Amino acid sequence: MSSNDVKLVRFGIMGCAGIARKVSRAITLSPNATLYAISSRSFEKAQQFAIKNGLPNSVKLYGSYNELLDDDHVDVVYMPLPTSLHVKWATLAAERKKHVLLEKPTALCVADLDVILEACEANGVQFMDGSMWYHHPRTGKMKELLDDSKLFGQVKNINSSSSFIAPEGFFENDIRVKPDLDALGALGDAGWYCLGAILWAMNQKLPTTVTALPAIERNAAGVIMSCSASFHWEEDGTIATFYCSFYAHETMDLATSCSNGTMHFHDFIIPFQEQSARFSYTSDAKFADLHVGWNMKPQEVELASPLPQEAMMIQEFARLVENIRSGVGKPDSKWPQTSRATQLVLDAVRTSIELGFQPVRIFDQMEYGWTNLNVDGAVAGT
Amino acid sequence: MSSNDVKLVRFGIMGCAGIARKVSRAITLSPNATLYAISSRSFEKAQQFAIKNGLPNSVKLYGSYNELLDDDHVDVVYMPLPTSLHVKWATLAAERKKHVLLEKPTALCVADLDVILEACEANGVQFMDGSMWYHHPRTGKMKELLDDSKLFGQVKNINSSSSFIAPEGFFENDIRVKPDLDALGALGDAGWYCLGAILWAMNQKLPTTVTALPAIERNAAGVIMSCSASFHWEEDGTIATFYCSFYAHETMDLATSCSNGTMHFHDFIIPFQEQSARFSYTSDAKFADLHVGWNMKPQEVELASPLPQEAMMIQEFARLVENIRSGVGKPDSKWPQTSRATQLVLDAVRTSIELGFQPVRIFDQMEYGWTNLNVDGAVAGT
Numbered sequence: 081m082s083s084n085d086v087k088l089v090r091f092g093i094m095g096c097a098g099i100a101r102k103v104s105r106a107i108t109l110s111p112n113a114t115l116y117a118i119s120s121r122s123f124e125k126a127q128q129f130a131i132k133n134g135l136p137n138s139v140k141l142y143g144s145y146n147e148l149l150d151d152d153h154v155d156v157v158y159m160p161l162p163t164s165l166h167v168k169w170a171t172l173a174a175e176r177k178k179h180v181l182l183e184k185p186t187a188l189c190v191a192d193l194d195v196i197l198e199a200c201e202a203n204g205v206q207f208m209d210g211s212m213w214y215h216h217p218r219t220g221k222m223k224e225l226l227d228d229s230k231l232f233g234q235v236k237n238i239n240s241s242s243s244f245i246a247p248e249g250f251f252e253n254d255i256r257v258k259p260d261l262d263a264l265g266a267l268g269d270a271g272w273y274c275l276g277a278i279l280w281a282m283n284q285k286l287p288t289t290v291t292a293l294p295a296i297e298r299n300a301a302g303v304i305m306s307c308s309a310s311f312h313w314e315e316d317g318t319i320a321t322f323y324c325s326f327y328a329h330e331t332m333d334l335a336t337s338c339s340n341g342t343m344h345f346h347d348f349i350i351p352f353q354e355q356s357a358r359f360s361y362t363s364d365a366k367f368a369d370l371h372v373g374w375n376m377k378p379q380e381v382e383l384a385s386p387l388p389q390e391a392m393m394i395q396e397f398a399r400l401v402e403n404i405r406s407g408v409g410k411p412d413s414k415w416p417q418t419s420r421a422t423q424l425v426l427d428a429v430r431t432s433i434e435l436g437f438q439p440v441r442i443f444d445q446m447e448y449g450w451t452n453l454n455v456d457g458a459v460a461g462t
Numbered sequence: 463m464s465s466n467d468v469k470l471v472r473f474g475i476m477g478c479a480g481i482a483r484k485v486s487r488a489i490t491l492s493p494n495a496t497l498y499a500i501s502s503r504s505f506e507k508a509q510q511f512a513i514k515n516g517l518p519n520s521v522k523l524y525g526s527y528n529e530l531l532d533d534d535h536v537d538v539v540y541m542p543l544p545t546s547l548h549v550k551w552a553t554l555a556a557e558r559k560k561h562v563l564l565e566k567p568t569a570l571c572v573a574d575l576d577v578i579l580e581a582c583e584a585n586g587v588q589f590m591d592g593s594m595w596y597h598h599p600r601t602g603k604m605k606e607l608l609d610d611s612k613l614f615g616q617v618k619n620i621n622s623s624s625s626f627i628a629p630e631g632f633f634e635n636d637i638r639v640k641p642d643l644d645a646l647g648a649l650g651d652a653g654w655y656c657l658g659a660i661l662w663a664m665n666q667k668l669p670t671t672v673t674a675l676p677a678i679e680r681n682a683a684g685v686i687m688s689c690s691a692s693f694h695w696e697e698d699g700t701i702a703t704f705y706c707s708f709y710a711h712e713t714m715d716l717a718t719s720c721s722n723g724t725m726h727f728h729d730f731i732i733p734f735q736e737q738s739a740r741f742s743y744t745s746d747a748k749f750a751d752l753h754v755g756w757n758m759k760p761q762e763v764e765l766a767s768p769l770p771q772e773a774m775m776i777q778e779f780a781r782l783v784e785n786i787r788s789g790v791g792k793p794d795s796k797w798p799q800t801s802r803a804t805q806l807v808l809d810a811v812r813t814s815i816e817l818g819f820q821p822v823r824i825f826d827q828m829e830y831g832w833t834n835l836n837v838d839g840a841v842a843g844t
Binding site (some may be wrong): 099101102105129134142227232233236237239241243244245289291293294295297306308310312314317318319321323325327328329330331333335337338339340341342344346347350353354360362363364366367370372373374375377378388390437439 | 483484487559565591614615618619621623626627671673674676677679688690692694696699700701703705707709710711712713715717719720721722723724726728729732733734736742744745746747748749752753754755756758759760770772819821
């Protein structure tokens with residue numbers, strides 16, 4: 081290890097899922113991070129991953145997850161394991177003082193996530209989920225504009241969709257169709273982004289009620305392949321809807337309508353191209369006389385990305401870790417809170433589906449351990 | 463009247479609402495139509511309208527609707543009256559053998575519309591509602607592409623929204639906020655387009671169930687200012703959602719996700735500019751290796767419009783009328799059927815709202831007089 085490397089935050093990857101390829105590249109590209117080790121259920125799998133991705137010989141290879149946790153040089157564990165394994169391994173990682181970058185969906189339910197978050201909090205380690213799009217400069221620019229009350233005003237309606245045509249073999253082999261691995265299926269995978277995007281537009285304010293829409297597709301094992309839901313913020317009169325699917329063509333839409341403006345983009349999860357990304361918005365538009373046109377066209381904004389968004393995620397995570405390590409800062413609660421709000425709303429969607437598309441009222445105060453997901457009207461005195 | 467004019471289809475306007483300004487210009491621009499007469503509740507109002515819009519002296523002015531119907535030279539009545547007056551006047555017009563171009567929403571409920579449609583059918587006159595966007599060349603091009611099963615495949619998800627910030631005085635004076643004039647409020651006005659767009663994408667196939675979303679805003683008189691709903695086609699697993707509002711910034715969105723492609727436009731009701739309009743689509747897109755981008759960007763298509771879309775509507779209507787008049791054709795059932803499907807779904811949204819956002823099952827066979835809107839499960843034996 082060179083003296084330069086000492087300052088870099090050392091990442092260990094736990095599990096060699098497909099997404100780990102993208103994130104290992106991101107770690108390599110991030111200026112304040114280094115890919116220190118990878119671990120799999122067998123040494124051979126770790127080795128195959130290293131060869132396939134051209135990793136340098138300096139990257140340590142471990143044939144078990146415990147070996148990775150036993151290595152005191154590992155600062156961060158990036159964990160792309162099946163969701164059903166998250167509670168066990170994320171908690172163990174936190175207890176070994178590893179910062180936790182956890183692939184989404186974070187857990188099978190918010191109660192499980194709370195176990196993880198409590199472990200992170202108790203051990204003073206940073207938590208973040210692997211949603212990359214939050215870290216693109218475009219996302220920050222959009223948020224800056226959306227929060228400008230003169231430009232946009234109050235959010236009134238949000239629609240998001242995330243879908244893709246599953247590649248060959250997906251429906252037979254992918255963990256996202258297996259009830260014992262990723263039981264949340266398309267809702268936990270493609271849907272996670274939509275839920276996050278809706279909450280992002282609402283500055284993480286939880287909806288009052290969540291109602292799944294009466295259309296759901298499951299595979300033979302009962303895992304959700306396609307679903308949608310609506311979200312209502314009673315106080316604001318705001319409504320949001322989303323659709324996620326493994327059965328529809330690639331979409332990554334987020335449309336936000338406010339009292340004074342609208343914003344659109346169609347590649348919010350993965351930008352069409354890596355170097356830069358666009359969005360469009362309209363503010364204070366009027367129809368021309370006789371309503372034969374508009375007095376303006378949508379404004380197109382393009383934002384360059386100095387690094388791929390996933391590398392910016394790694395960079396931000398490593399920055400937080402370095403701050404904690406050097407005593408400058410404490411774990412940033414923004415990221416666990418963002419994950420938790422998303423997981424909470426995801427739970428509500430699932431509950432609504434299980435209850436036959438009944439509205440589910442959310443009484444959560446964003447305090448760990450005080451989660452009440454209840455069917456509308458089912459809780460006395462609330 | 464010159465000999466040239468004899469071939470032109472003669473339009474009479476019944477009522478001088480704001481939208482009549484746009485349509486009177488459209489009639490003037492249409493090569494096969496002529497603005498023959500306008501009528502209002504008083505001669506002075508008709509005169510004011512003529513002066514304000516610079517109409518030539520040849521246009522006849524009538525101080526009552528009956529005078530317009532009494533004029534045998536009138537081929538077509540364009541009727542921008544408040545919705546509550548549609549049944550009476552559209553029926554009377556049909557009985558006087560006038561072809562009927564009726565402003566949307568067509569009626570307060572489908573039973574009322576059926577009275578109008580039956581009168582049109584019995585009298586052999588053409589019916590069409592005033593939805594202009596169907597007539598833009600862009601719409602036709604999009605439909606052609608959407609119907610290409612290789613390009614798009616099966617429709618999976620549709621989202622549409624239509625909203626505008628009401629101009630000054632709107633909430634006090636506009637007919638669209640008055641329970642005795644346009645009791646359907648934003649649902650009948652802005653919402654009509656969304657419902658039509660969703661059905662357009664589905665080739666007029668009616669959804670199995672309609673469920674209003676638990677967010678609705680009404681004015682003090684109880685008229686809907688903002689609402690949304692979901693639509694489910696059980697057989698196809700297709701889901702659609704829409705949002706309409708008088709309280710949100712100008713939006714005119716239609717997003718269609720199919721099994722093999724997606725299509726977007728953000729100005730579907732009124733194109734940003736009159737001369738040409740755009741849409742974008744993606745077909746058979748894949749993510750790049752490592753999911754760091756897409757293998758293509760959306761394709762942008764621009765369609766020039768030889769005439770404003772409202773003039774193309776007039777031109778099409780006049781063409782149908784001329785065909786009927788000359789014995790070449792009969793009334794085209796496509797247009798009344800399109801209006802009726804839209805009205806039927808609108809009724810279902812309203813019913814679902816009234817039932818506290820319960821799903822409403824549609825058992826309609828598109829036969830006039832056989833309309834059953836029922837709450838899910840409420841009908842024995844179905």
